[in-house]
Amino acid sequence: MANAIEVEKLRKEFKSYSSRSGLIGAFRDLFTRNYKIIRAVNDISFTVKQGEMVGYIGENGAGKSTTIKMLTGILTPTSGKVIVNGMNPHKEREKFVQTIGVVFGQRSQLWWDIAVQESFRLLKKVYRVSDQAYKEHMEHVIETLDIGPLLDKPVRKLSLGQRMRCELAAALIHNPPLLFLDEPTIGLDVLVKLKIRKFLKEINEKYNTTILLTTHDISDIEALCERVIMLDEGKIIYDGSLQELKANWGEGKQIQFQFAKEVAQEELNVLTADLKVQWQAGERENVWTAHVSPTDMSDVIGRVVAKYEIKDININEISTEEIIRNIYEEGVVYG
Template sequence: MSLAIDVHNLRKEFQVQKNREGLKGAFRDLFRREYNHVRAVKDISFQIPKGEICGYIGENGAGKSTTIKMLTGILVPTAGDIRVNGYIPHKEREAFVRGIGVVFGQRSQLWWDLGVVESFRLLQKVYRVPDGDYRLRMEELIDRLQLGELLNRPVRKLSLGQRMRCELAASLIHNPSILFLDEPTIGLDIVVKTEIREFLKSLNSRYETTILLTTHDLQDIEALCSRVIMLDDGNIIYDGGLDELKERWGKGKEIYFRFAEAVELDHLRAQTEGLDVEWSLDNELTAKVWIPQKRVGVSDVLARVVHVVGIEDIKIVETNTDDIVREIYKSGSAETKTAPNSEREVAAHV
């Protein structure tokens, strides 16, 4: 297995100044400062194969952005070993950055008062992209991200959605093999989010670009990622497939029925006798049935009901990723949350 990112026992510690109270305390701080020792990332290990789209999620302060900054060479680790494309990011900066692209949703790599195309040309020089390669690459990016009308506008006059499309193009000018995305869809409307998701999927499919995605929008994760790494207080508490996460933590499905004529609860229960389901009646025309995760198939329930009772409408609701993640963070034990994987070395400490 060829690895794009290989992390072992990664740790990052900070010293944060303690501010003493009152005028007397502030005066003492001028001459003798005291510090709290904060460990933001706690000896984590993971591997990401080339060509994978991996979601890296966690609550605010969990250590996500700190990890990304170490992986991109912005921060120097306190301890541990990092290899990205075979390079140590903070030691081999010049060679390393030629193979990565980075998009931080809250920061811009474009020049605020210049036209978009001028920013692109400056980045071409920074990454030393030959003119022929640059033209071919930009033609594709301008077409796929619909940037034609934006090229001559100053960056400061772009909407947030327009700027994020331009940020994506800027990060891909040198055709990197790894793309780091930190909150790339923050603040965007659903249409722009969908466009960006579709572009990222096609980018991964066409070029096998490895993507590490940090986001609070779990719909991004569901749309793009087959694997999720979840952080809590600097520890990895889950590293595994998104489907496995749903399977282990999903609470099942609910089917909502609207009937053509009045029904009784006992009649509905009789139709599904022997199945591990629970019925409830909202009123004489609407009811719902809860199906535990993987114990009963939706088709089994429908097969018993549709031929006996007249149905006008059916809606199936499944536990979504947001609900699952919230449930995991409410749980007190990391051990029950960690998915062992023989191909991935995962360190989870409480």
């Protein structure tokens, strides 16, 4: 299977200027500026196969959006190699943009004051889509995203959820083989998110559309992507399957105890001192959660139940969101 995206030792550096303090400092800044080089993306390499749905995740400032902007040709890399759909995004710009769709959750590609369908018609001409191709493809898109009633409304009168569904449809007018989604579900309610996820799965299955998704909503990743690429301070710290990530770093359980009376953390620490347990206070009164390895689970429950009066016990798997948070907090590089 061919690669939709090939990235090799990709780097993007920015100059960050700092002002000197005081009037003399301001005067000196007129002639010489203090600056330092910041590497937003630091020599990353990865490939994405045609038809893959990949989650590209990381904390704020990790370099996700900078990467997307280089892959789409908006930014020019400082160094490294980028091939997307067999082309260099910066050198073959006009031809290249015909093969991608982009949705930025916080930016709009629709014209604010005209009806949605007029924006669609303008984009149809920009991408030189024939009437027949537009009709065949967009009828399905409009119906699946349930935006028919919105087509005659100006974009400025749409809610955020309505606008994001229209933005997604606009990115697909020319039925591109590759779709970049940067925070597409930010601020959306659950029902709209579910609708968008279902639609993305459909176009992936129907057209073999490759999707690169950046998001802070881990449930989006779990619903859509089998593979994740994790970025931290401009470097890739994990590239592999979501299941493997859970298997390697998510081993363990969370046991939530609701005690009948107040219990101090020090008491719980002493009680389970020889076991692999971390205690965490719950949001509700007299609730404590034990993060414990599977081998020590029965011992923890046995000791706690034998010593304290318990009102309730819940046993949960460690969530993907918590696994990812733990990886970032520990600052460990995983291969």
